[in-house]
Amino acid sequence: MMYENEAPALTREEVEVKRKALKSLVPRSSSDQSASGLSPSDLSALEQSSSNQFLADHPLRLHVLASGSKGNASAIEVSSTGQFFVIDCGISCKRFLQALSDCHLSLENLMGIVVTHEHTDHTKGLPVLCKTLTKQGRGVALYVNDQVRQNSKEICSLADNDDISVDIQHFDEHSQLSFASMQIYPFATSHDAASSFGFRVEYDNDALGFVTDTGILNDEMMEALRDVRILGLESNHDASLLKQGPYPFVVKQRIASDSGHLSNAQASDALDQLLSPRLESVVALHISESNNTYRLPAETLHNVLVRNAHPGQAFCGFQNRSVSL
Ligand SMILES: [Zn+2]
Numbered sequence: 001m002m003y004e005n006e007a008p009a010l011t012r013e014e015v016e017v018k019r020k021a022l023k024s025l026v027p028r029s030s031s032d033q034s035a036s037g038l039s040p041s042d043l044s045a046l047e048q049s050s051s052n053q054f055l056a057d058h059p060l061r062l063h064v065l066a067s068g069s070k071g072n073a074s075a076i077e078v079s080s081t082g083q084f085f086v087i088d089c090g091i092s093c094k095r096f097l098q099a100l101s102d103c104h105l106s107l108e109n110l111m112g113i114v115v116t117h118e119h120t121d122h123t124k125g126l127p128v129l130c131k132t133l134t135k136q137g138r139g140v141a142l143y144v145n146d147q148v149r150q151n152s153k154e155i156c157s158l159a160d161n162d163d164i165s166v167d168i169q170h171f172d173e174h175s176q177l178s179f180a181s182m183q184i185y186p187f188a189t190s191h192d193a194a195s196s197f198g199f200r201v202e203y204d205n206d207a208l209g210f211v212t213d214t215g216i217l218n219d220e221m222m223e224a225l226r227d228v229r230i231l232g233l234e235s236n237h238d239a240s241l242l243k244q245g246p247y248p249f250v251v252k253q254r255i256a257s258d259s260g261h262l263s264n265a266q267a268s269d270a271l272d273q274l275l276s277p278r279l280e281s282v283v284a285l286h287i288s289e290s291n292n293t294y295r296l297p298a299e300t301l302h303n304v305l306v307r308n309a310h311p312g313q314a315f316c317g318f319q320n321r322s323v324s325l
């Protein structure tokens, strides 16, 4: 289990160090091969086991740039190339750029942005981000469901602004998106928005699931999240803290409803069913600052892993600090 002041599972520097160590260990050219004294089959076995260990095992990375009721943004990266796409930008452009830099992600490797739904904690940074990219001479590929686009002031303002170069593309639960050879499969979530989505991402035999802003996880959503190595799972509130908390009754009802947000108990039940030999990391997302603590969701998910003697690790995403897996 990881709390706020602990290091992420594998930092980018560690990946780089391992990658360099690999390069020096495994000769690449045929002349290098003969100089090494190893036969091609030895080399291929060595290369396979080493690269399997350090690269092929971790083709995808999830960077939770910010997560919580005040703003959400995540990046999914192909670790071998540094190319990435972003899910939502509900934080200021300044914070977004700072979080990218904290995660050693370079803006020039941004391949596209997908939007889960129109709530401003997922969209409010988009206009300034798109303007910033346009100023740098970069077009932006923005994937958003038509209903979400029509209900988002921020996204409508992008389409209406001639000074912003943005290519807005529609998607729905039947679409398959692709960035930097990653395949992205959207699935519908159950939320009080015009439309809302979670994603399964696949690349090079690796898989990642990402879901926030849903009141329930139905069979289809669970199917999309099955057998992934990294699982980003909403764990928004603790039911009793929500009950005792400061929100008006109707808001409490909305959060706890089937079209609200997943509680710690719901996340824990889901993880129980989603445990697989492939799963390495689960990260609790969209944690409420008023109706939860950072300790509770991580502990609850950790307990599921321990109870099942599963070697995976539980993490949590933070509102004001990025986490890389
Ligand atoms: Zn929402």
Ligand SMILES: [Zn+2]
Pocket (backbone or CB within 6 Å): 068, 069, 072, 119, 121, 122, 213, 286
């Ligand atoms: Zn939200």
